[in-house]
Amino acid sequence: MAQRLAQDLWKLEIPLVGNPLKNLNSYLLTGGERSLLIDTGFRQDPCREAMERQLAEIGVDRERMDIFLTHLHSDHTGLAPELIRPGGRIYISAIDGSGLEDGLEDAYWEDVYREYVRNGFSWEEIHHLWDSNPAQGAAPKPWNGRCTLLGDGDRLTYGGRTLRCILTPGHTPGHLCLYDEGKKRLFAGDHILFHITPNICRWPSMPDALGSYLASLDAIRDLEVRELYPAHRAETGALAPRVDELKAHHARRIENAWQAVRSAPGATAYEIAGRMAWSIRSRSWADFPLTQKFFAVGETLAHLDYLALRGRVRQWEEGGTVRYAVTEDPSHTHSPL
């Protein structure tokens, strides 16, 4: 059931069946000439049914509803093309808008998966992934450039309120938060989550995803926020303390990755991921569901990129496989133990 958060604001809970994120929080701003729906759910029946039912409960005029997408991931964008009516606008950042179109091409995924094979995945695993990755199967289709593209600092006006786009690259290259300065409200997308931490992966267009993410945390830390609305899970809280926790989490993960590289010189990212600690209920790395392995290796690569760019690990290619070791520079080896 849709939850009324304020006179002009609703939260719609969209189930993500079989996904460890559990649910997507869509938000609906009402009260003006037009309404604005923020994020949509996968292009799958359980999401579609929950969305349609809650929009009907609220009684929103669908002919006067626009959609804002915080970022390109399919659990946020999947339903957008079918929810929008003629004349309605779909907003996304210019960066993620083009990334979304790339993701509809098989050639894009072939390149991504080839990169994962270079980093230790087997082709057999990749063939299974091809059929099961929700980024491929539950993404919006057809997209065909039906979006209004936004950049950092762009403003939208709904119900007499001004909402400012804040570019926060890291979780995706063009992630946007939406800030209502009047009400001190921040729609944080997947930039700030509570209880769980946003997945930070390597991206072809973002050579230092983790560095970008940490900079994007700093960029919003001191924003005046009274209401913080994350895109997943029920929990929320205060902004600055959560930013500090997320930064501390990644500082630990960076050391965890460095230790994993040190303990197995010449390991692949896939093997290093298997030596890192993950908060997932599987007995061992071998038991990880394949899509979770894919995200875990992507996250490991983002941490390895961070370490490599700062001279703490080195990488080399051997027979088509990328391997890692810590650098011998003594100034970098007194890591906290």
Ligand SMILES: [Zn+2]
């Ligand atoms: Zn996401």
